[in-house]
Amino acid sequence: MGIQMGEMKIYILALLMLATMIQSSWGQVRKPKTLDELVAYTGADRHQILVEGAKAEGKIVWYTSLSGVYRELVDAFKKKYPDIAIDVYRGGSTDLGPRLLNEAQAGRFVADALESTPGLLMLLREGKILKPYTSPELSRYPDEAKTKADGGRVYWVTDREAYLGFGYNTRLIPAADAPKNFQDLLRPAFKGKLAVTTESSTSRVIGTMLKFKGEEFVKRLHGQDVRLFKASSAGFLDLIAAGEVAGSPVVFQNQVIVKKERGAPIEWVPLDVAPTNAGGSAVIANAPHPHAALLFTEFVIGAEGQKLMEQFRYGVAWKDYPFKREYPERGMTSAEYEKAEDKWLQLTRSLTKRQN
Incomplete structure (x- = not known):
């Protein structure tokens, strides 16, 4: 009986060793290679696999609507990964959208990764141009910064934010007299002193006012003789x-x-909420360089990329600020958002006096 028990123990131990060897061998064989496998992979060797694969691929093609900081992101990535070239195509969302859709329809896949604004990202998600992905870097981001897909993956995550509020000339409006909320904009002292632009940021603020104060409140702004300027946000600040x-x-x-650091007499305060213009990082479906696509995306949403965003005075989604953020497009389809923006634009025009 003792011999039988001993033999049984040896047999069980041999089976366990064999199972471990098979599992190890299977794991080695099944290293992720395709985009489908890579976007879902969470193994401890994920980063190593992405780096080695990206080096073999040799480059990444990145489409972005970022200005300024995109050069610094590219330079920092190239410094860290000198064996991986980056081809950048920069354009506005109205340029990037048709370009990506046309490439997909033609079956000519060029772009690997994208950084742009929610309106374009929503359109591309609905067109199945984006590939949901996971990343260990996502753990720092709150749920509201992630546009979620199935299986714990995301279509994109917010990598930068810019906040809209009341900007004013401190020589014309003392800090004590600056508005603290939307309601204060109706004060008689502000009649004839306020202005907005034809940029989409104005429409987003009007849409936010509609949500929080109602249409009757927004229409009362007409009595404040608000001027409308055709100018970029930077030109308007000038x-x-x-x-x-x-x-x-x-x-x-x-x-x-940035202007204050250069000595301009200006200040900024949030109102009831701060309408937020966000940018998000996504991976393109059928990316020709899948390892590089994920490696670069993780660089942008990771500590190094986020530090650069902050150096350019962008807010980051994973930090708290002393005001409440509002994302006007959240919960909408691209068609719904387009319709809402058109309504907000028409309302803006009805409230203001065109200047140039």
């Missing part, structure tokens, strides 16, 4: 700094910070 406009509720905080 008008405020020069004193041609006293203040506006459609000013980006990050642009004010």
